Amino acid sequence: MAECQDPLRENAPPSPVEAVPLSRASITDAAIDFIEDHGLDRLSMRALATELGCGTMSLYSHVRNRDDLVAAIVGELLERSGILAVTASEFTGWQQLITASLHAYRDLAVDYPGSFELLALAPYDVAPVVEHLERLVVALRRAGVTGDRAYEVLGALDAYATGFLMVWARAQAGRKESDERASSSLRDLRTLEVFDQGLRVFIEGFELEFARNEPAAD
Amino acid sequence: MAECQDPLRENAPPSPVEAVPLSRASITDAAIDFIEDHGLDRLSMRALATELGCGTMSLYSHVRNRDDLVAAIVGELLERSGILAVTASEFTGWQQLITASLHAYRDLAVDYPGSFELLALAPYDVAPVVEHLERLVVALRRAGVTGDRAYEVLGALDAYATGFLMVWARAQAGRKESDERASSSLRDLRTLEVFDQGLRVFIEGFELEFARNEPAAD
DNA sequence: ACCTGAACACCGTTCAAGT
DNA sequence: ACCTGAACACCGTTCAAGT
Numbered sequence: 001m002a003e004c005q006d007p008l009r010e011n012a013p014p015s016p017v018e019a020v021p022l023s024r025a026s027i028t029d030a031a032i033d034f035i036e037d038h039g040l041d042r043l044s045m046r047a048l049a050t051e052l053g054c055g056t057m058s059l060y061s062h063v064r065n066r067d068d069l070v071a072a073i074v075g076e077l078l079e080r081s082g083i084l085a086v087t088a089s090e091f092t093g094w095q096q097l098i099t100a101s102l103h104a105y106r107d108l109a110v111d112y113p114g115s116f117e118l119l120a121l122a123p124y125d126v127a128p129v130v131e132h133l134e135r136l137v138v139a140l141r142r143a144g145v146t147g148d149r150a151y152e153v154l155g156a157l158d159a160y161a162t163g164f165l166m167v168w169a170r171a172q173a174g175r176k177e178s179d180e181r182a183s184s185s186l187r188d189l190r191t192l193e194v195f196d197q198g199l200r201v202f203i204e205g206f207e208l209e210f211a212r213n214e215p216a217a218d
Numbered sequence: 219m220a221e222c223q224d225p226l227r228e229n230a231p232p233s234p235v236e237a238v239p240l241s242r243a244s245i246t247d248a249a250i251d252f253i254e255d256h257g258l259d260r261l262s263m264r265a266l267a268t269e270l271g272c273g274t275m276s277l278y279s280h281v282r283n284r285d286d287l288v289a290a291i292v293g294e295l296l297e298r299s300g301i302l303a304v305t306a307s308e309f310t311g312w313q314q315l316i317t318a319s320l321h322a323y324r325d326l327a328v329d330y331p332g333s334f335e336l337l338a339l340a341p342y343d344v345a346p347v348v349e350h351l352e353r354l355v356v357a358l359r360r361a362g363v364t365g366d367r368a369y370e371v372l373g374a375l376d377a378y379a380t381g382f383l384m385v386w387a388r389a390q391a392g393r394k395e396s397d398e399r400a401s402s403s404l405r406d407l408r409t410l411e412v413f414d415q416g417l418r419v420f421i422e423g424f425e426l427e428f429a430r431n432e433p434a435a436d
Numbered sequence: 437a438c439c440t441g442a443a444c445a446c447c448g449t450t451c452a453a454g455t
Numbered sequence: 456a457c458c459t460g461a462a463c464a465c466c467g468t469t470c471a472a473g474t
Binding site for chain 4 (some may be wrong): 054055056057058060062
């Protein structure tokens with residue numbers, strides 16, 4: 001008795017899901033839910049285990065340590081966003097590819113404001129992200145940008161999106177505590193429009209630069 | 219005996235400065251040094267007290283809690299950067315004002331890579347920052363930008379700088395552990411040039427926008 | 437006012453022991 | 456293989472007691 005799926009009812013906190021068997025995936029899903037519900041700063045191995053109705057150390061059978069759990073969360077969020085599929089489909093130019101990618105990134109901040117910070121500050125090492133970047137570089141090279149400069153341009157645009165959305169997500173997550181839920185959605189849409197506008201302006205700046213550097217190519 | 223200024227020599231760790239009397243300022247300075255030496259994640263009230271050669275709770279006589287210490291650090295870094303003085307001097311246009319401000323911001327990341335994150339993620343509430351922003355808004359309004367749009371433009375440029383420099387500072391701080399100190403400075407300068415380039419491109423994008431929206435004003 | 441140790445309520449993680 | 460409680464080495468902070 002007292003297995004993970006069947007905790008003593010009298011002591012169990014009123015958690016929404018706990019019939020799920022423990023696995024790396026179910027732990028990751030629960031962690032994401034936990035962060036969105038209670039905030040990133042409240043996530044701990046102990047609290048997550050309590051939420052799942054199992055002993056703390058049971059988590060370590062499916063996850064190496066806290067960093068590994070964070071990596072799993074980042075991977076899961078990337079998968080859910082479909083951001084990696086963006087560059088796999090057909091777009092006409094680098095502008096559309098980058099815009100679509102960063103819009104998917106933006107939507108991630110909207111859907112997971114509490115967890116977004118983990119994603120924004122995660123190292124680039126994840127394999128599928130590198131692949132995704134590579135496809136964007138190819139698109140830029142088709143526009144006459146050299147490989148090195150392509151990485152710099154992508155880095156700059158990514159920096160803008162990351163900086164903007166991280167501040168936005170923080171404000172969003174912080175608002176959950178206070179009670180201004182009613183009027184918030186309008187303000188939010190407004191701010192996200194500003195995000196899109198800034199992105200457009202930044203891209204236009206690069207178009208200007210590319211046009212200056214490659215006038216004889218046409 | 220066993221006062222803060224005169225700890226038992228035999229038990230005292232070999233810390234560089236400990237003749238300084240305890241005060242909000244000395245604690246803040248020591249915290250900044252500690253972060254740059256050992257990393258932000260190693261900063262704790264207990265470790266800082268040990269570094270200062272005093273009991274943990276002595277810190278609480280000069281600092282309300284950890285968040286208050288962080289606020290003091292952010293304020294001190296802002297002061298050291300001279301970023302607030304930038305907009306007090308005379309510049310010709312909003313482009314120069316913003317560029318100078320964000321270059322001061324950039325230099326802060328260079329000088330305090332370990333602490334930069336605190337600054338980047340700190341809430342805007344600090345009074346002098348608001349004042350600084352206000353002066354930038356005035357400069358933009360002189361260029362025909364409405365007040366609301368001015369805040370948006372500043373937010374976008376700040377988002378770029380924050381996103382770029384935070385990633386850079388993290389990489390910088392992380393490199394301290396590894397032993398690639400020799401070849402690093404060249405790479406660093408290169409990356410900071412990319413920062414400046416991106417800033418120029420972004421500003422040019424906004425110039426383009428402003429020119430489009432106010433063609434009849436001239 | 438300033439400093440302090442003990443204590444409380446938390447962490448992540450190792451270990452030895454269970455099934 | 457999966458799960459677990461006890462234990463270790465940490466946190467921030469409160470409290471009561473010292474000067």
